[in-house]
Amino acid sequence: xxxASPAPRASSTGEAAPGLRERNRVRRTRRVERAALELxxxxxxxxxxxxxxxxxxxxxxRTYFNYFGTKEGxxxxxxxxxxxxxxxxEFVHARGPIVEDLMIIMARxxxxxxxxxxxxxxxxxxxxxxxxxxxxxxxxxxxxxxxxAAIVRRRLAVQHPELTEDEASDQTHLVxxxxxxxxxxxxxxxxxxxxxxxxxxxLIRAAIDKIRRIVTPDA
Amino acid sequence: xxxASPAPRASSTGEAAPGLRERNRVRRTRRVERAALELxxxxxxxxxxxxxxxxxxxxxxRTYFNYFGTKEGxxxxxxxxxxxxxxxxEFVHARGPIVEDLMIIMARxxxxxxxxxxxxxxxxxxxxxxxxxxxxxxxxxxxxxxxxAAIVRRRLAVQHPELTEDEASDQTHLVxxxxxxxxxxxxxxxxxxxxxxxxxxxLIRAAIDKIRRIVTPDA
DNA sequence: CTGTATTTTTGCAGTCTCTGCACTTTTGCG
DNA sequence: CGCAAAAGTGCAGAGACTGCAAAAATACAG
Numbered sequence: 041x042x043x044a045s046p047a048p049r050a051s052s053t054g055e056a057a058p059g060l061r062e063r064n065r066v067r068r069t070r071r072v073e074r075a076a077l078e079l080x081x082x083x084x085x086x087x088x089x090x091x092x093x094x095x096x097x098x099x100x101x102r103t104y105f106n107y108f109g110t111k112e113g114x115x116x117x118x119x120x121x122x123x124x125x126x127x128x129x130e131f132v133h134a135r136g137p138i139v140e141d142l143m144i145i146m147a148r149x150x151x152x153x154x155x156x157x158x159x160x161x162x163x164x165x166x167x168x169x170x171x172x173x174x175x176x177x178x179x180x181x182x183x184x185x186x187x188x189a190a191i192v193r194r195r196l197a198v199q200h201p202e203l204t205e206d207e208a209s210d211q212t213h214l215v216x217x218x219x220x221x222x223x224x225x226x227x228x229x230x231x232x233x234x235x236x237x238x239x240x241x242x243l244i245r246a247a248i249d250k251i252r253r254i255v256t257p258d259a
Numbered sequence: 260x261x262x263a264s265p266a267p268r269a270s271s272t273g274e275a276a277p278g279l280r281e282r283n284r285v286r287r288t289r290r291v292e293r294a295a296l297e298l299x300x301x302x303x304x305x306x307x308x309x310x311x312x313x314x315x316x317x318x319x320x321r322t323y324f325n326y327f328g329t330k331e332g333x334x335x336x337x338x339x340x341x342x343x344x345x346x347x348x349e350f351v352h353a354r355g356p357i358v359e360d361l362m363i364i365m366a367r368x369x370x371x372x373x374x375x376x377x378x379x380x381x382x383x384x385x386x387x388x389x390x391x392x393x394x395x396x397x398x399x400x401x402x403x404x405x406x407x408a409a410i411v412r413r414r415l416a417v418q419h420p421e422l423t424e425d426e427a428s429d430q431t432h433l434v435x436x437x438x439x440x441x442x443x444x445x446x447x448x449x450x451x452x453x454x455x456x457x458x459x460x461x462l463i464r465a466a467i468d469k470i471r472r473i474v475t476p477d478a
Numbered sequence: 479c480t481g482t483a484t485t486t487t488t489g490c491a492g493t494c495t496c497t498g499c500a501c502t503t504t505t506g507c508g
Numbered sequence: 509c510g511c512a513a514a515a516g517t518g519c520a521g522a523g524a525c526t527g528c529a530a531a532a533a534t535a536c537a538g
Binding site: 137138211213215220221224252 | 356357358390391393394395397398401402404405429430432433434435436437439440441443444448466467469470471473474475476
Binding site for chain 2: 514515516517518519
């Protein structure tokens with residue numbers, strides 16, 4: 041099984057003093073991720089072994105697993121952070137179009153995970169080349185799916201108490217599916233134009249518009 | 260990596276004479292699947308080992324992997340068969356609503372994979388209990404995503420040559436996302452009411468309708 | 479600076495999944 | 509029956525991953 045157990049990844053309390061410990065952790069993470077990506081890009085994911093990565097980045101395999109949990113961990117990068125409970129509450133009570141609202145909080149959570157831009161670029165390249173990795177990533181997302189579904193459900197309960205259990209359930213699943221499905225498309229466009237956050241919302245609206253046109257039978 | 264390599268699974272040429280060989284294969288498959296599911300339901304997927312399954316079903320581990328490719332193979336069941344090239348051609352030139360058409364051929368391919376009803380039931384139960392398996396299943400589907408995207412693309416090229424490369428690409432991704440996303444919802448409803456094929460199309464239309472309403476801002 | 483407590487890294491041994499290869503058994507068929 | 513093809517099996521080995529305890533690094537007084 042082990043869908044991915046990215047390990048603790050302790051986050052510092054606030055921002056105060058990074059401290060040597062923390063700085064080392066970050067440095068090491070970067071080093072390993074970079075090594076892993078370089079190797080994977082050069083030889084292909086299947087050929088690369090954890091031992092190779094460890095030798096290249098000079099950490100023990102045991103430490104590698106402490107950090108990343110799985111062989112692919114260093115390639116996939118940190119899992120998107122869970123939205124804060126305030127953000128969730130805001131979503132639950134927001135009254136905009138539900139898909140749009142959900143998409144927005146997901147996008148925020150997604151781009152909140154900072155990462156070395158160079159590493160980020162390599163990752164993109166690798167993902168394009170190896171669709172299997174994309175799938176793995178989706179799997180990790182799927183784990184969040186339940187959580188996401190839960191907050192959608194909450195919103196529906198609050199705003200549409202008239203729905204039956206089944207209706208609400210179906211609608212929840214559909215909303216989550218649409219959003220998670222459209223997400224890659226939007227993030228692709230976003231990455232093509234390194235615009236600002238406002239631009240992101242425009243993209244989101246445009247995508248939703250496209251979806252509407254797709255599901256609406258031609259006039 | 261090995262997202263799933265379900266192994267050959269040679270299909271007989273037609274229907275003529277099953278032959279002892281074929282009959283044995285089927286028998287063994289059933290036996291192993293059943294054993295795997297029983298063990299997984301009783302002890303949990305993570306606890307069960309391939310060796311346990313093999314001992315319970317009296318095949319060598321090597322044979323197990325020849326049949327199922329991965330530990331989870333016997334739990335997941337056969338991968339949905341790829342739609343026939345005639346079906347694909349039909350889809351490419353069909354002029355109905357694209358999501359509906361795609362959904363229909365996917366549904367056909369999906370239900371074409373027959374399986375022992377008892378095994379089927381156990382599988383459903385297990386999937387409910389272990390969401391990680393669902394994710395694995397999604398991963399296998401994601402592998403088909405590329406293939407699916409390709410035929411959607413073909414249809415767009417034929418029916419909407421006016422679209423730019425990028426537009427077509429975006430639209431393709433969105434269509435595939437929507438369909439694959441909505442699929443579980445529909446199959447859930449379908450399984451709840453073991454209706455006939457015609458009923459399936461009704462469900463599909465209803466789901467698409469719901470999607471439209473979801474993405475359409477409230478009046 | 480020094481000594482101590484705490485956290486992190488590491489080595490090691492072991493389990494489990496999965497693969498290639500060679501060998502045996504089973505099945506198909508003339 | 510006898511031979512050829514196909515399928516099942518055993519074995520050895522690589523690679524992913526885990527628990528545990530020793531070792532090293534870091535924090536933190538005094």
